[in-house]
């Protein structure tokens with residue numbers, strides 16, 4: 001019993017945490033298929049924790065960041081979306097749709113290398129319909145300056161002007177920024193180094209963000225350059241993260257009362 005379908009049968013749809021459990025199983029299946037690193041399970045758990053205190057919804061601040069992110073990608077000369085194991089396991093189909101709508105290629109970039117992992121991720125993306133996938137041929141890769149981890153190996157990213165990094169490690173975000181690249185991060189932790197270093201930080205679950213980005217892309221693609229620039233210039237990342245922290249505080253404050261409403265002693 002390892003496939004998603006089998007696991008889904010074990011979790012009744014009526015379960016109050018069905019969605020959360022469904023994505024856990026996608027991560028577990030991903031680990032069994034080499035797509036997700038063992039540490040990816042722990043990273044997912046950290047994400048779940050932050051999602052809980054955001055109310056497990058895409059907030060208004062996340063929507064603002066999503067608009068600015070999509071506008072920036074549409075304005076960029078050489079944008080790229082970096083893909084790691086967790087993202088490939090959670091939202092491969094949606095990721096490929098987004099990549100096509102925004103005309104922005106995908107590049108596999110991993111913190112943990114294991115024989116066969118890149119190929120496993122490549123297969124998942126191809127099955128989802130991706131035609132061009134960078135980061136799969138070691139002969140074409142070069143080392144990014146200022147980084148010691150495996151994530152320094154890059155292909156298209158080396159000459160990109162904008163890199164979208166869902167579920168990124170802080171070290172690489174910092175290195176990309178030091179190379180003057182615009183960085184868009186998706187990270188449920190508003191206080192991670194990635195969140196703080198990025199130009200645009202989407203504090204949201206990647207499983208909700210990518211579909212929201214697809215919707216935003218369909219809308220913003222119709223706008224001219226001046227309007228897109230206005231959206232980007234009106235966005236202030238520091239303020240947006242601070243507002244996100246306020247939303248978390250407000251949510252927790254409300255839960256002090258609401259969380260007990262359904263409990264009958």
Ligand code: ATP
Pocket residue numbers: 043044045046047048050167168169170171186187188189192193194195204205206207
């Ligand atoms: P940093 O290196 O940026 O300081 P970190 O070391 O605390 O962060 P990492 O393990 O490097 O964290 O990266 C994983 C990050 O991805 C965590 O901040 C976690 O909240 C986030 N994350 C995990 N799952 C998701 C998800 N489904 N959607 C969005 N973010 C997620």
Ligand code: MG
Pocket residue numbers: 168169170171
């Ligand atoms: Mg880290």
